[in-house]
Each structure stands twice: as C-alpha cells, then as structure tokens.
Amino acid sequence: MNYEIFETKEQVLADNDLAARQNRASLQERGCFLINLMGSPGAGKTTLLLQLIAALGKRYRIGVMEADVDSDVDAKTVSEAGAKVIQLHTGGLCHMDADMTRRGMERLGLDGLDVVILENIGNLVCPAEFDVGADLRLMLLSVPEGDDKPLKYPLMFTVSDVLAVTKMDAAPVFDFDLDALTARVRALNPKMQIFPTTAKDPESFAPLFAWLTEKIEEVRAQ
C-alpha cells in the first residue's frame, strides 16, 4: 500500500475533548453544573425540561441553552417557565460541540447560575460523539421509538449517564418492553440509570429529579 490512511475524525474529536475539558474546568470553578440533554426529535426533551425547571427551580438558579433547531418556540416556553434562556441556532449543523457550547455559555452568562442545561440537537447519532464538557449526559428515549434502539444507536446509550424513558403511558400501544430495553442498555452500559416517565403523570419524574439533585449536590460539594 503506497498511501497513508489519516483518521481526520480522531483529530477533530481530540480537539473537541480538549475544549470539553476546558469547559468542565471553567464550570467547576464557577460551581455550575452542566447537563447535556439528548434525544430524538419529539422524544420529549422540552417537556422534561419544563418539569425539571418546575421541580428544581426553587432550589437552583437554572439556565438553558436551546440548540434544537427544529423548534423556535422552545426558548420562549422555557423562558416563560422562569429559566434564563439562550436560543442557539446551529443552522442545520447536526450536533453541538464543545467549542460551540463554550460560546453559548459565554453568551448566556453563567454568573449566578447553579445548573445549566444544554438541550442538544434532536439526533441520536452525532451528539453522542461530541463531549461538550457536561457533568452529566441525560438521554431520552420515547416509547414510540421502540425498545430496540440500543442496538441501532449503541454509542448514545454507552456514553450517557442516565436514561429517561418518556411516554411510558403508550407502552401497551407500541408493545414496548421495558425489561428488554433495560437488558439491552445494561449490556452496553452497566452503570446507566433508567427512569420510566410519562408527562401524563408529572409525579413520574420525581425519582429522576431526586437522583439528579443528588448528582448536582455531589459535584457542588467538591
């Protein structure tokens, strides 16, 4: 073979990892906890975000970076719920990387914020590749997407810390098998926390939010 193969992606990801580490250091310095919220379009990211702001907004000052290009209304909705919000228009780019996240945080302004949530682009592929420097990766899978998704998008399930299964009320309609999903997820990521939820019962989010609060307090105590 008289030609070289150069893995450009590795270099891109190495640069991104460096920027992500810088984000993490700068967040830690300010005592600010960053959550990278990921999931397909329509998985319920904004709904979960509104529940989260309602539940944790009394205890923490919450900032939100809305990078979901599909929804112009999300920033408005989230702002009305009482969070400090910035809308990030990625203009068709399929994920947020660490550098774009840093710029977003600078424009949002971290001063006075305890928790910042990045609502990533609705996509189970590219966002999984790019560490943005978050303290926690929260992914959503909605029941209509199917319990086989860990087989199709293994990286997202591997890199995430916690999985909220949304729209659980629709499980019978879609023959959704939570045990089968759990087994598939655990095969990829034995440490993944899994929380079934449904917007029809806001109380169903309580165990997830209790677990999140614990994680936030752990990092803030450091």
Added chain:
Amino acid sequence: MNYEIFETKEQVLADNDLAARQNRASLQERGCFLINLMGSPGAGKTTLLLQLIAALGKRYRIGVMEADVDSDVDAKTVSEAGAKVIQLHTGGLCHMDADMTRRGMERLGLDGLDVVILENIGNLVCPAEFDVGADLRLMLLSVPEGDDKPLKYPLMFTVSDVLAVTKMDAAPVFDFDLDALTARVRALNPKMQIFPTTAKDPESFAPLFAWLTEKIEEVRAQ
C-alpha cells in the same frame, strides 16, 4: 422577548473562513493549486479524477486527498493511476472543513506537488457551506440525479466555479434536459462553467480539462 438568539453556525463558518484564507495563502506560497471536488455519492467523482490524472499528469505533479468515506478502494485506484494519495477517514462526518483540509495537506505533504485535488464527502449539502481554501470548486451532477437539482441544492450550484455534468450518455433514458439544467444553474450562478461529459467517451472530458489547465496556469502565473 427576554432571551437572545445566538447564531452559532455563523461563528463556526467565520472560524472556517479564517482557516480557509490561511490555507489559500499557504498554497499560493508553494505554487500549489487546490481543487475541491464535490458531488453526490455515485456521481462519478473518482472516474473524473482518474481521467484528470491521465490528462494532466504529464504536465503537473498531482496529489489527491480522498475524503469519500464510502469508498475504501478509491485511494488504491487513484494511487495506481500515478498520483500521490492520502485517504482521509472522516468517520461519518458529512463534510471536510478548512482545518481538516489543512491537516490532510500536511499529512499528504505538498512539496513537489503542482495540483492537489480534495475529493470531498459525497454530499450536495454540507460541503457547499465550508470553504476549504481551494482555488477552484468543481462540482459534479450526474444525469440520473435529474436536471431539477439546482432547485433543491441551490448553495452548491451557487458557490461552485465549474460544473461537470456526468453520464450524459444516459440523458435520453432519464429525460434529462441539459438546456433546462443550464438555465436553472445560470439563474443561481451566471458565471458557472458547464461541461457535459460521459465516461463512455473519454474525449468528452477534454474541454473541461483544457479549461482547468487555463485556470491553473492563471493562478501559477501570479
């Protein structure tokens, strides 16, 4: 509205444009001419490249950066045709940007090369957004893709300098109207050079290659 909208893409593209200008300066310094070759998967990029190496390889020392992730065989084929080749594995990333192009050129090594061709990822969307610092953008449209494509992918037709219409022998089968295509392209980009070609008749590439040689000489004379 109590939230800001931040166009992250503009900043990404501004950074890219700066890197592209640096590439252009560094190529000019070395007397090296860079062609950004773009088109859909299967449009005939590698076939055109082989014809180009055969036609221009006597006059110029040619280097090729193969960024088409779909084809592992392209680098081998092109290398056997006598060009200096590097295979760039973007690992699913949908375009080459200026920074990745710079790294590719560094790994390829520009010393002793007169012309470098970047075979971009097979995609009519994202590669159009990212200036890689090329002296010339050569795009391919194959007849089976249809003469309506300027309506669907206007940016690619707007930013390119020259269009090779490939597989012209199949025009009757696909009801392909070259005049209609030309009118649609000119509406977007009045300066676009358009060359109908077919691999069934290698001579059909001669007018394109004569025009390319003229452009290369213009830049080298500067």
